Amino acid sequence: MSMETHSFSLGVRVAPFVKRTVTVYHVPRLRNLNRTHPAAQCILPQPPLTNHSPTLRDICQPHVPTHILQRMEEIGYVMPTDVQREALPHLFSGRDCILHAQTGSGKTLTYLLLIYSIINTLKSSVQALVVVPTRELGMQVTKVARMLAAKPTGVDGEQKSCTIMALLDGGTLRRHKSWLKAEPPTVVVATVGSLCQMLERQIFLLESVRVLIVDEVDFIFSSSKQVSSLRKLLTSYSSCNNRQTVFASASIPQHRRFLHDCVQQKWTKSDVIHIHVSPVEPMPSRLCHRFIICNNKRKLQTLLSLIQSDAPESGIIFVGEQSEKSKKAGNAPSTDLVIDFLKTSYEGPLDIVLLEDDMNFNSRAVSLLEVRKGGGYLLVATDIAARGVDLPEMSHIYNFDLPRTAIDYLHRAGRTCRKPFSDMKCTVTTITVPEERFVLQKYENELMFNSEELIP
Incomplete structure (x- = not known):
């Protein structure tokens, strides 16, 4: 195949939007709310940080154990992000929360700090549960949780450590069953399917769980395979009155309606608070x-x-997932076409790696291990990589196929610009056919961003 080299010029084709002033407001009182509680609230960010702004330690000091704060600072978490600054005081006060903020904004650390403020490692019971939609996100959350729980450098003395179990799809349930019976972990990070298997067999009970986190909550509620299990988890297997509940996502469509449903369906207490960071700019400005x-x-x-x-x-x-019609016709999936083409035509220094739904769990784990071990790479992936895969060195996203929805675009774009407080410019480039241009314009309007056209 002949190699062609093209240069591209930029031409702005979309009128700029005007940013609105961000304010704090209360959601109107909803019908049938328990009137003994304050109305559910929606809180937007306060003014920008000043030179005298509190550090993460300042915010967490009275609540989070000192050794966790030391580890937090060793890892590099010193100044709070917007969502941490806004949410942590409410979380430490015991309020149920909906964390609604950009990808890469620090939601995971926010709810992990809450967990470490609540659990008691001297008790032999599961006290915190983090529910995730995919194995990949579960592995990422478990990794960060274990990093925070590790013994800080230079700290002497014996202290019972916090044990964290990853109960994820593709794992060995028999081993997890033995672990739960022998010495229950303090924190469990679980995918919905594996967790519900344990709950249905009564191997694992939620009676001792003090805090329940549901990450990427909109994704789980929109999944036909997971939504019924999540509803049972929130209402049948445990009661919102006996736990603190936190929902997190970068995208919560119709969030006012979702806030209403949280109360009406008793997924949360009636004083649940919705913390919405960067509602005017749902993606990083850089x-x-x-x-x-x-x-x-x-x-x-x-x-x-x-x-x-x-x-x-x-x-x-x-790359878009292969349709059932295409599978029945015996066509090769787009991922295979892209991988094969790049392996024969691309002569650059980057390794080419595949990650898609149809791969077994071990193959997916190997692919992620390859991209995390260092060095440059091109990861050819379906939307399984759009949620929870944290790759801070990512500089470019290419949409070979147009995302199905604006929310999918948001989460794909969110795989880059993930270094906190970094000013590195990152790029999302969409390859589209003429008849799909209006779809991309729709996404631009929904997500309020300007897209520039590359002219060959």
Whole structure:
């Protein structure tokens, strides 16, 4: 196959939007709320930080054990992000919360600090439960939780450590069953399917759980495979009155309605608070959005030319999942086409790695291990990589296929710009055919960003 090199110029084709002033407001009182509690609230960010702003330690000091704070600072978490500054005081007060903030904004650390403020490692029981939609996100949360729970450098003396179990799809349930019976872990990070298997067999009970976190809550509620199990988890297996409940996501469509449902369905207490960070700018301002129009036959060559022109440090190429009709017709999935093309045509320094739903759990784990061990890479992935895969070195996202929804675009874009307080510019580039341009414009309007056209 012949190699072609193209250069691209930028032309802004979308009118800029005007940013609105961010204020604090209360959601109107909803019908049938328990009137003994304050009305549910929605809180938006306060004014920007000043030179005298409190550190994370200042915010957490009265609540989180000192050794956790030391580990937090050793890892590099010193100043709070917006969501941490806004949410932690409410969480430490015991309020149920909906954390609604950009990807990479620090929601995971926020709810983990809450967990470490509540649990008692001297008690032999499961006291905190984090529910996630995918194994990959579960592995990421478990990793951060264990890093925080590790013994700080230079600290002497014996102290019972916090044990954290990853109860994830693809794991060995028999081993987890033995662990739960022998010495229950303090914290469990679980996918919905594996958790419900344990609950249905009464191997694992939630009576001792003091805090329940549901990460990527909108994804689970929109999943036909997981939503019924999550509803049972929230209402049948435990009661909102006996626990503190936290929902987290970068995207909560119709969030006022969701807040209402949380109270009406008794997923949370009636004084649940909705903390919405960056509602006017749902994606980082240092993220550059671009698109290029070409016909289907030119998409692979266009992708190659973009990669050669951009010379990314690392990148993800998002490819649409294969339809059932295409599978029945015996067509090769788009991921295979992209992988095969790049392996024969791309001559750059980056390794090419595949991550998709149809891979077994071990293969997916190997792929993630490859990209996390260091060095540059091009990860060809379906939307399984759009939620919870934390790759801070990511500089470029390529949408080889247009995302199905604006929410999917948001989460794909959220795989980059994940270094807190970094000013590194990152790029999302969408390759689209002429008849799909209006769809991308719709996403721009919904997510309030400007997209620039690359002119070949």
